[in-house]
Amino acid sequence: MNLVPRHPLQGLCAPRSDVAALVDAALTPKILLGMPHLTPLGLSRTWLLKELGHRHWLLLARRLGLETADFRTPDGGEAYAAISALKIHAGLSRGRANAVLSIQSELYATSDTRMESLHRLQIDGRDIGSVVLQSVFVARSGQGNRSIKRSLVRHFQTDGSLFESRLTQDVVALRLWNEPDHEPDCEMHFHPSPLEEFNGAGLLYFAEYMGLLGRALFHWEGQAAVERLDQPVSVLFSGNTDVGETLRISGYRSPDRPLLNRCVIQRTDGSVLVRALIG
Numbered sequence: 001m002n003l004v005p006r007h008p009l010q011g012l013c014a015p016r017s018d019v020a021a022l023v024d025a026a027l028t029p030k031i032l033l034g035m036p037h038l039t040p041l042g043l044s045r046t047w048l049l050k051e052l053g054h055r056h057w058l059l060l061a062r063r064l065g066l067e068t069a070d071f072r073t074p075d076g077g078e079a080y081a082a083i084s085a086l087k088i089h090a091g092l093s094r095g096r097a098n099a100v101l102s103i104q105s106e107l108y109a110t111s112d113t114r115m116e117s118l119h120r121l122q123i124d125g126r127d128i129g130s131v132v133l134q135s136v137f138v139a140r141s142g143q144g145n146r147s148i149k150r151s152l153v154r155h156f157q158t159d160g161s162l163f164e165s166r167l168t169q170d171v172v173a174l175r176l177w178n179e180p181d182h183e184p185d186c187e188m189h190f191h192p193s194p195l196e197e198f199n200g201a202g203l204l205y206f207a208e209y210m211g212l213l214g215r216a217l218f219h220w221e222g223q224a225a226v227e228r229l230d231q232p233v234s235v236l237f238s239g240n241t242d243v244g245e246t247l248r249i250s251g252y253r254s255p256d257r258p259l260l261n262r263c264v265i266q267r268t269d270g271s272v273l274v275r276a277l278i279g
Contacts, residue, residue, distance in 0.1 A: 019067050023058055031101045033123075041229055043095030043123075045088065045214060048131070049207035052103070056117045056133045057081055059107040063115075064153075072154045073139050079153050081115070081135040082237070083206040085167050085174075089232035090121050090129030099123050110165040113137070113150070118166060129230075132166045145203055145240040170234035174275045177262065184250035185260060186220040194243045203240050209274050210235065213263055216249040217278075224259060231279040239273040247273070 031037065037047050057069040060081050064071075071079040095101070102122040110116050119131045139151035165171070190212055192204055197212075199205040210233070217225040241247060246268050251260040257279075265274035 023062070023068070026058055027055055027105070029103055031103070033095055033099045033101055034097055037101070038095055038097060041226060042093040043090075043101070045092055045229075046207050046211040048090075048092070049086070049088070049210055050205070052105075052117070052119050052131050052133060053083060053205070053207060055103070055105055055119070056083070056107070056115075056135060059105060059117060060115055060135070063107055071137060073151050074154055076154075077139055078201070079137050079139045079151050080201055080203070082138045082148070082203075083133055084114070084136045085134040085171050085234075085236050086132060086206070087167055087170055087232060087234045088129075088131045088210075090131060091123075091230045092128075093229050094123050094126075094128050096123075100125075108163045109160065110134070110163055112162075114165070116163075116165060116167070134165065134167055134171075145242045148203070148240050167234070170277065171236055174234065174236035174277060177275060177277075184264075185253050186216070186251035188216050188219055188249050190215070190247045190249060192241065192243070192245075192247065198243060202243075206235075206237060209237070209265060212247070212249060212265065213274075213276055213278075216251065216263065217260065220251055220260065228259070228279060233279075234277045236275045237273065238275070239267075239271060241267060241273060 033043070038044055061067070061069040061071075069081070071081060073079045100123070102125070104120045105117055107115060107117045114134055114136055116132060116134045119133070121128050121130060137151050137153050138148050141147045141149045192198065192208070197204050197208040213233075214225075217228070248266045248268055250264050250266070252262040252264075253260045254262070259279070261278050263276045263278065264272055266272050
């Protein structure tokens with residue numbers, strides 16, 4: 001997927017060369033880990049996904065010939081590269097203060113409308129795993145986040161090679177899974193705050209949904225959830241929520257599994273926003 005560059009962005013405070021240098025700095029492959037990046041248990045999953053989400057947007061903007069990740073609909077409205085699915089399988093417990101996290105990222109198209117980024121991770125030169133992020137362009141069709149729909153962006157064109165998605169099996173499994181008729185094994189409610197969970201576009205950020213899953217698992221399982229920190233998690237996103245709405249997080253375990261292995265996040269009206277497979 002490619003875009004013909006649109007007119008130069010208006011109102012930038014820095015010349016093009018300075019903007020490009022700032023993007024280069026944001027995509028630095030090495031980060032010295034400290035308190036903002038860590039939890040008492042290792043690398044923060046929420047911080048990591050925010051960082052990789054930012055890199056995904058910047059890489060996408062570069063591919064599309066834009067100076068910054070300022071995506072626009074054909075009529076000039078704001079558009080967003082929304083994360084639609086992800087898989088994280090990384091040894092987060094290996095994170096520690098003053099270690100060096102290395103991130104090697106690549107962006108590729110999997111269809112005419114979907115992009116993926118693969119982020120290979122190392123700590124002090126040792127592989128700890130990877131994260132795959134998948135995105136589609138969306139825009140608001142009305143008021144509020146419930147109006148978010150898929151959208152084209154300016155001068156959209158398909159061009160170049162398409163690659164097989166690294167998330168195909170996970171996405172199929174998540175789409176085929178329907179919540180059981182019986183009540184969930186565990187449940188909690190959460191009221192997101194615009195001071196914390198919503199991003200600059202006014203959307204509840206995908207990384208915050210992952211943080212919410214972490215809160216729920218620890219609330220339900222305690223130490224058992226801690227010991228599962230490095231297990232793979234696959235997630236499918238299917239909507240967003242507005243400020244003021246309460247979310248319901250439900251956990252299920254398969255008959256052959258001693259621990260919870262499936263979670264769903266819903267609005268209180270029952271509409272599903274997130275499905276996740278754990279382990």
